[in-house]
Amino acid sequence: MGTIVDAANKEVNGSSPPDKKLTVVFVLGGPGSGKGTQCANIVQHFGYTHLSAGDLLRAEQNSGSDNGEMIKTMIKDGQIVPSEVTIKLLLRAMEESGNDKFLIDGFPRNEENRAAFESVTGIEPEFVLFFDCPEEEMEKRVLNRNQGRADDNIESIRKRFKVYTQSSLPVIEYYDSKGKVRKIDASKPVEEVFVAVKEVFTSLDEKVKQHRDVFGRCCCLKTLLIIALDSSVGIICSSFTFVDSLFQP
Numbered sequence: 001m002g003t004i005v006d007a008a009n010k011e012v013n014g015s016s017p018p019d020k021k022l023t024v025v026f027v028l029g030g031p032g033s034g035k036g037t038q039c040a041n042i043v044q045h046f047g048y049t050h051l052s053a054g055d056l057l058r059a060e061q062n063s064g065s066d067n068g069e070m071i072k073t074m075i076k077d078g079q080i081v082p083s084e085v086t087i088k089l090l091l092r093a094m095e096e097s098g099n100d101k102f103l104i105d106g107f108p109r110n111e112e113n114r115a116a117f118e119s120v121t122g123i124e125p126e127f128v129l130f131f132d133c134p135e136e137e138m139e140k141r142v143l144n145r146n147q148g149r150a151d152d153n154i155e156s157i158r159k160r161f162k163v164y165t166q167s168s169l170p171v172i173e174y175y176d177s178k179g180k181v182r183k184i185d186a187s188k189p190v191e192e193v194f195v196a197v198k199e200v201f202t203s204l205d206e207k208v209k210q211h212r213d214v215f216g217r218c219c220c221l222k223t224l225l226i227i228a229l230d231s232s233v234g235i236i237c238s239s240f241t242f243v244d245s246l247f248q249p
């Protein structure tokens, strides 16, 4: 069995059948828009593995790795860590999960993230779930979060909003131009937001089910045709043998 990247590349190159078809949904939106909160609900209802790029970077920072200090400074300043670091963490987590359905939360955060992920893995997201929320609401939520994050203070938040507007929104616009964005009004209460999120994932499940049904029916039809063709050939051959025998001396 190859790695996640091998599987993805096989899908792209078409050189051999993929080990497994990966489903990737990018979850984007400003700081505090509710990405993590909704991902937890999606995991429970739809069986995805949730991978938060921010959480993976924080874990890497705390692991004593060589990149620890660099990650710490960049997170405090709301800057985006170089893609090679983040992608390595994401791919490792995907591999370790054993799942084939992923919610990638807070990634791609800029054009460099997006292009690097695509060229390394060949993976195209199924769609981008975009949590749209006014800045004042996001600011209020982040300041009340109380999870001890080094970047949940007004100075870091302002920097994160700036990076979000300058670097992350263009990525969302890029996917929007490809018809891949599913926009959710994230300013509503958690339960109401999840109603809208559920609709998006339910219609994806239905699409996959319909695809499987059509594929199943095609296979059945093919088998029936082969049997029918096989029987017809048999009948024709027997008829020839019978007619032949009439003319035998």
Ligand SMILES: Nc1ncnc2c1ncn2[C@@H]1O[C@H](COP(=O)(O)OP(=O)(O)OP(=O)(O)O)[C@@H](O)[C@H]1O
Residues within 6 Å of the ligand: 029, 030, 031, 032, 033, 034, 035, 036, 037, 038, 054, 106, 141, 142, 144, 145, 186, 187, 188, 189, 190, 191, 193
């Ligand atoms: N719809 C909502 N209404 C009110 N509060 C919310 C809502 N969704 C999430 N919250 C709260 O807002 C805070 C931020 O939510 P969450 O951590 O899910 O956001 P996020 O988009 O993942 O943020 P970040 O990008 O900074 O990690 C949390 O304290 C969460 O409980």
Ligand SMILES: Nc1ccn([C@@H]2O[C@H](COP(=O)(O)O)[C@@H](O)[C@H]2O)c(=O)n1
Residues within 6 Å of the ligand: 031, 052, 053, 054, 055, 057, 074, 075, 076, 077, 078, 079, 080, 081, 082, 086, 105, 106, 107, 108, 109, 113, 151, 160
């Ligand atoms: N693709 C990413 C994602 C995150 N970061 C850094 O982590 C910080 C926190 O991210 P959250 O998604 O948990 O809010 C973010 O401000 C960046 O500094 C990153 O570099 N690249």
